[in-house]
Amino acid sequence: MNDEQQYSDEVVETEEADEALETDETVPYEGGRRRKKRGVSGCLAVIVALAVLVGGFYVAVTRGVDWVSDQFSSxxxxxxxxxxxVTFEVEEGDTTAEMGRNLKAKNVVASVQAFLDAAAADPDSAGIQVGFYELKKEMKADDALEVLLDPGNQVKSTVTVPEGMRVEDVVTLLGEETDFGAAKWRKALTQDIGLPDYAGGNPEGYLFPATYEIGPKDKPKDVLTAMVARWRQAADDAGLEEAAAELGKTPAELMVIASLVEAEGRGDDMPKIARVIFNRLDGPGDKAGTNGLLQIDASVNYGLDQELGVALTTEQLQQDTPYNTYTRAGLPPTPIEAPGDDAIAAAADPEPGDWYYYVTVDLATGETKFAETYDEFLTYKDEYTEYCTTSDAC
Incomplete structure (x- = not known):
């Protein structure tokens, strides 16, 4: 073979090998092994990977730009x-951010950030109080914050229970002053409202007289429980249970005495009236002619299921009930009304003295005189009778 022919054959072999590489077939090479072609799939994977990286970089950059934009835009x-x-509730422990999220959820504000910005600009924003507030939808964040900063804007109703009310009177009042009827209040009284064990399940005397706020979510049981909790505060302040042990009474008996003091006295006279009751209960001998009879009209009325201040007839005074303190010595079985702070404190700490009688000689001023003997009592009674001849109060 000449040189030209050899060169031509080599060129042909090289071209054939190149053609084989461009097909799906394997090509032989020296040594007898076969190798597969190099197609486009490997290159495509690289291209796709690069595209994913570029796309991720684009998203990250875009989000970063958006975040920066949020920080520097309104x-x-x-x-x-x-x-x-919109009725909006601020709950115990709510942060400003939580308020903002809740406001946005109710469509009160357009964005959480708008509320946060308004709060950050107001030094009083930390003073928002727990409660319910009446707001509007689509408010300016500054305006919503202004409403929340004023406790006077809270949505609530108040009910004032005065001293000296029986449970039945309290139920009637609550039924009239709230959205719940009296029947629901009576039903709530059968539930656990926190009464002390010595109340024996009877709420009489333990629904403390005070002004109570009733929120939109409050139910009768919640309010009654709050009333008993307020009684507990008054009892603890007066040291009721400790005083009972020192005075030789049970806490339940002191509550009965407190209710009688509430019915009979006022102000500075209450500790003296409490002492009269203790003297009649525990004094020596015939107890200055009283023989242990308390002779409190309000208790008799309670036993007759009528208003406590109603004037009693001779016949009514003779009707024997567990609450008739004219026919039965000692205390009635339960409180007859709800005593306030002063009456509970008086029962727990009666003023020292030897009084067995008292007479209110001026109904307008409430002036009350205390007597140690029956004769002294009659003198004050005559003074009262004289007063009534010149006054329309009797």
Whole structure:
């Protein structure tokens, strides 16, 4: 073979090998092994990987730009003044951010950030109180914050229970002053409202007289429980249970005495009236002619299921009930009404003295005179009779 022919054959072999590499077939090479072609799939994987990396970089950069934009642009806010009505609750432990999220959820504010910005600009924003507030939808964040900062804007009703009310009177009052009827209040009284064991399940005397706030979510049981809790505060302040042990009474008996003091006295006279009751219960001999009879009209009325201040007839005074303190010595079985702070304190700490009688000689001023003997009592009684001849109060 000449040189030209050899060169031509080599060129042909090289071209054939190149053609084989461009097909799906394997090509032989020296040594008898076969190798597969190099197609486009490997290159495509590299291209796809690069595309994913570039795309991820783009998303990251885009989000970063958006975040930076949010920090340096004004938060979305409604122009106000708003529309409709929304009852919004601030709960115990709520942070400003939580309030903002809850406000946005109710469509009160346009964005959480708008509320946060308003709060950050107001040094009083940390003073928002727990409660319910009447707001509007689509309010300007500054306006919503202003409403929340004023406790006077809280949505609530108040009920004032005065001293000296029986349970039945309290139930009637609550039924009239709230959205719950008297029947629901009576039913709530059968539930656990926190009464002390020595109340024997009877709420008489333990629904403390005070002003109570009733929120939109409060139920009768909640309010009654709050009333008993307020009684507990008054009892603890007076040292009721400790005083009972020192005075030789049970806490339940002191509560009965407190209810009688509430029915009979006022102000500075209450500790003296409490002493009269203790003297009649525990004094020596015939107890200055009283023989242990308390002779308290309000208790008799309670036993007759009539208003406690009603004037009693001779016949009514003779009707024997467990509450008739004219026919039965000692205390009635339960309180007859709800005593307040002063009456409970008086029962727990009666003023020292030897009085067995008292007479209110001026109904307008409440002036009351205390007597150690029956004769002294008759003198004060005559003074009262004289008063009634010149006064329309009797």
């Amino acid at each position: 938060a979305e806010d409604y122009p106000g003044p708003g529309r409709g009505s």
